[in-house]
Each structure stands twice: as structure tokens, then as C-alpha cells.
Amino acid sequence: MAGNDRPLSPDLQIYRPQLTSVLSITHRLTGIALSVGSLLLVGWLIAAAAGPSAYATLHGFLASWLGLLLLLGWTFSLFFHLCNGIRHLFWDAGYGFDLRTIYASGWAVVVISIGLTLVAWIISFGMRGPHP
Amino acid sequence: MAQFTLPKNSKVTEGKTWAYPSGAHDVREYKIYRWNPDDGKNPRMDTYYVDCGDCGPMVLDALIWIKNNIDPTLTFRRSCREGVCGSCSMNIDGTNWLACTRFIADTAEPATIYPLNHLPVVKDLVPDLTHLYAQYALIEPWLKTDKAAPERERLQSPDQAEALNGEDGKGPAACILCFCCTSGCPSHWWNGNRFLGPAVLLQAWRWLADSRDDATGERLDNLEDPFRLYRCHTILNCTRTCPKGLNPGKAIASIKKMIAERRS
Numbered sequence: 001m002a003g004n005d006r007p008l009s010p011d012l013q014i015y016r017p018q019l020t021s022v023l024s025i026t027h028r029l030t031g032i033a034l035s036v037g038s039l040l041l042v043g044w045l046i047a048a049a050a051g052p053s054a055y056a057t058l059h060g061f062l063a064s065w066l067g068l069l070l071l072l073g074w075t076f077s078l079f080f081h082l083c084n085g086i087r088h089l090f091w092d093a094g095y096g097f098d099l100r101t102i103y104a105s106g107w108a109v110v111v112i113s114i115g116l117t118l119v120a121w122i123i124s125f126g127m128r129g130p131h132p
Numbered sequence: 133m134a135q136f137t138l139p140k141n142s143k144v145t146e147g148k149t150w151a152y153p154s155g156a157h158d159v160r161e162y163k164i165y166r167w168n169p170d171d172g173k174n175p176r177m178d179t180y181y182v183d184c185g186d187c188g189p190m191v192l193d194a195l196i197w198i199k200n201n202i203d204p205t206l207t208f209r210r211s212c213r214e215g216v217c218g219s220c221s222m223n224i225d226g227t228n229w230l231a232c233t234r235f236i237a238d239t240a241e242p243a244t245i246y247p248l249n250h251l252p253v254v255k256d257l258v259p260d261l262t263h264l265y266a267q268y269a270l271i272e273p274w275l276k277t278d279k280a281a282p283e284r285e286r287l288q289s290p291d292q293a294e295a296l297n298g299e300d301g302k303g304p305a306a307c308i309l310c311f312c313c314t315s316g317c318p319s320h321w322w323n324g325n326r327f328l329g330p331a332v333l334l335q336a337w338r339w340l341a342d343s344r345d346d347a348t349g350e351r352l353d354n355l356e357d358p359f360r361l362y363r364c365h366t367i368l369n370c371t372r373t374c375p376k377g378l379n380p381g382k383a384i385a386s387i388k389k390m391i392a393e394r395r396s
Contacts, residue, residue: 006252007142007167007175009223009259011321014246015369016226021318024367091366094389097382102368 019106027084030077037074075120079113134322147176150202156183161242162194164206167253175253177244178203184236191239192220192231195257207256215375218310222247222257228312230375248315250324264311267328271336271354276347292343302377304338307331313370313380319363327363328355330370330380337383340390349394356391364388 015021047058061067087105090096096105138144147166153159159181167175180198187197192210199206209219213232220231223246225239236243251259277286296305314320314329328336336355339345355361361384370380 005141006169006254006260008139009165009247009249009251009253010138010142010144011250011315012136012318013138014223014226014244015249015316018227018369018372020368020372024318024365088366091381091385092388094382094385097368097371097379097385099371099379102371102381 019103023084023106023109026080027088030081030084033074033077034081037077040070040074072117072121076113076117079116079120080109083109083113083116141174143174145174145176147178149179150181150198152181153183153186153201156181156185158183158185160184160194160236160239162198163242163244164195164198164257165246166206166256168205169255179242182236189235189237190232191224191234191236191243191245194236194243195231195245207258209258216308218308221310221312221315221375223249223315228316228373228375230310230312233375248311250321251315259315261311263324264314264329264331267332268309268335270328271332271339271351272347273335273339275339275342275345276350277344278346286344288343295341295343296338302379304334304341304378304383306376307334307338307378308376309335310375312373312375316369316373318367318369319365323359323363326357326359328360330364330384333361333364333387334378334380334383337387340387348390352387352391352394355387361387361391 044058044062047054062071087096087109090105096102144165162180162182163177164180165175166178180202182194182197183201184194186201187193190213192213195206195208196210208222208231210232211217211219213220215230215233218230221228222231224231224234225244228248231245245257247253247257247259251261251264254260275286295303297303298306309331311329311331313334314331317330319327320329333355336351340348340351345351364381364384366381366385368381371378371382374380
């Protein structure tokens with residue numbers, strides 16, 4: 001687009017991050033995280049089918065602090081992508097474009113997805129069985 | 133393709149600091165993007181000190197004060213100074229707005245001013261809008277009708293006119309083509325060659341929503357394209373930044389909906 005030797009004016013480097021753009025890029029990143037996370041789910045199923053020792057190895061990784069951190073990230077990704085996806089559905093239907101509504105629904109997505117992540121973890125730690 | 137860093141000739145360097153006004157009592161600092169097409173150097177950020185006790189209340193007043201008192205080479209577009217011409221659109225403190233309708237009192241200290249984003253720079257704060265005007269021409273922004281020319285004006289009911297003007301005066305016809313929205317749209321930064329961008333799509337909607345226009349089908353055919361229309365991912369920086377309070381995001385959704393409805 002730049003003609004001759006004219007410089008290109010700055011864009012991403014200087015544009016102030018806002019709820020609109022930050023939630024949009026987060027939606028993409030959580031979508032990528034979920035795709036990678038689904039590979040882990042497949043790996044978990046394969047390990048479970050392969051036998052006790054393979055399963056124990058994978059479980060050992062998931063129960064480590066790194067594994068738990070990844071699982072926490074995937075849980076948040078799932079709830080964020082779900083909530084913001086619903087927000088997108090409303091937009092696709094033509095609703096919620098008033099600037100105040102955009103901000104209200106945006107903050108609601110942040111609060112609800114963090115809340116659901118916490119609830120999911122509290123419940124799953126409550127239901128945790130004995131170590132295999 | 134997404135491009136996260138600036139080309140080599142576009143990297144912004146440290147500039148010079150201009151004289152502090154003597155005897156001033158209300159001084160504010162401005163960091164302003166400068167690029168001179170004649171010196172062969174990269175763009176730079178110059179620092180100016182503006183005596184706000186001696187100039188009007190708006191950012192445009194501060195720029196004019198600098199041009200009159202400190203540095204006559206500072207280059208920017210301006211005309212109406214009241215938010216109707218769309219000439220002085222620029223990036224102020226990280227978002228796009230008209231310099232003439234942004235109060236100096238509402239800017240950061242120091243205030244930072246860049247030209248509109250991701251456009252070739254002609255000089256300082258003047259971007260080259262040629263490509264954006266070509267995209268505007270692509271939507272054929274004029275009335276197309278099959279009917280014979282009437283004896284008098286083509287009339288509209290108040291409801292039909294409201295589709296263009298909006299009940300609050302913020303309908304698509306109120307757009308002044310300042311391109312604050314398009315140049316603040318990440319999708320347009322990365323796919324601007326083929327994605328039309330919010331300002332032009334708002335105008336596309338302006339003609340689709342016009343009860344006097346008969347070319348709806350042809351206009352939708354022209355827009356139904358993976359890039360022209362559908363590179364909009366509803367980021368909504370456009371609606372967030374519009375200095376006239378218009379809603380390009382909603383207009384684009386209306387076009388997408390119109391296409392979906394005509395398919396069913």
C-alpha cells in the first residue's frame with residue numbers, strides 16, 4: 001500500500017489496546033488454545049486405551065504444576081470462547097452494537113468466564129478421587 | 133498477511149525538542165510524529181511545549197499555535213474546525229479522533245499525536261488517502277434507480293429518512309469520511325488491499341438502506357466476497373473510535389444480515 005519511499009504510519013505499535021480489540025484477539029488466542037487442547041484430549045484417550053503405565057505417565061504430567069497450569073488455561077479458554085461466542089451470535093443477529101452494550105457485554109464475558117473457571121475447578125477438586 | 137512491525141524506512145526515531153515558550157503559565161507537552169519527504173531520514177517524534185493560556189481549547193488549536201509560534205514547518209490537514217469536514221483526523225493518545233473536537237484538557241500529559249494508522253505518509257500528520265477513496269468509489273456511492281426522473285425531488289417518508297439520518301442524527305448519512313474508523317481497524321491494517329474497511333462499508337449500508345435506491349441486489353453482489361465484506365471480524369474498534377458517534381460495526385452487521393436473508 002505504501003507508495004514510493006513513503007513511510008507507513010504506525011499501527012499496532014501505537015494504537016491503544018481497548019476492551020474491543022483486546023477481547024477480539026483473546027477470542028482468537030483462546031480458539032487456538034482450544035485446538036491445541038483438543039490434541040491433549042486425544043492424547044489422554046490414547047493413553048487410557050494404551051494401558052495403565054501410559055496413562056500413569058500422562059496423568060503424572062497433568063498433575064504436575066505445569067500440567068495444572070495448562071489445564072487452568074484451557075478451562076478459561078473454553079469458558080471465554082463460549083461466552084464471547086454467544087456475544088458474537090447476538091452481534092450476528094444484529095443486536096448489542098450500542099457502544100455501552102458492547103462494553104457491558106464485554107465486561108460480562110470477562111467476569112462470567114473467570115467465574116465459571118473458578119466454579120469448574122472448585123467442583124473438580126471437590127470431586128477428586130484417590131490417586132491411581 | 134498480518135504485519136506486526138513497521139518497514140525499515142518507517143521506524144520512528146527520537147526527534148528534537150523545540151523551545152519552551154518564555155513567560156507562559158499554562159504549558160503542556162506534545163509529542164508529535166514528523167516526517168519530511170525531502171531529507172531522506174526516518175520519521176521522528178518531536179517534542180513541543182504549547183502555551184495553553186495563549187491558544188484555544190482544542191488539540192487543533194494547539195497544533196495551529198505550534199505552527200504559528202514555534203515551528204511553521206509542522207504539516208497537518210484542517211479546514212472547518214468544528215467536526216464536519218473530517219480533515220483533521222489523526223491518532224491522539226493512541227486512538228483516532230478529530231483534532232478539532234478533542235479538548236486539550238482531555239488529552240494525556242504529554243499528549244502524543246500520530247497520523248492516521250497504517251497509511252503512507254505524505255508529510256508529518258498528512259496521510260495519503262488515495263487507496264481509501266478508491267475503495268469508496270468501488271461501492272458506487274450514488275443513487276441508482278430504474279425509475280424515470282421525477283418532476284421534483286424523490287420524496288421519502290420520515291421513517292425512510294430516519295434509516296439514513298438515524299433517530300438521534302447518528303445514522304450512516306452523518307459520516308464525514310474522516311477514516312478514523314478504517315485506519316483504527318486491525319483487519320484493515322492486515323487486509324486493507326481487499327477488505328473495504330468500516331468507513332466504506334458504512335457508506336455501502338447508507339445506499340442499501342436508501343428507499344430511493346433500486347440497486348440493492350447489485351450492491352450486495354458487489355459486497356458478497358470473503359474479503360471486501362467478511363474480513364470484518366466484529367472487533368468494533370470502529371464504533372469505539374468514531375468521533376461522530378456513528379456505528380460502522382452495526383452497519384456492517386446489517387449488510388451481513390441482508391445477505392443472509394436474501395439467501396434464505
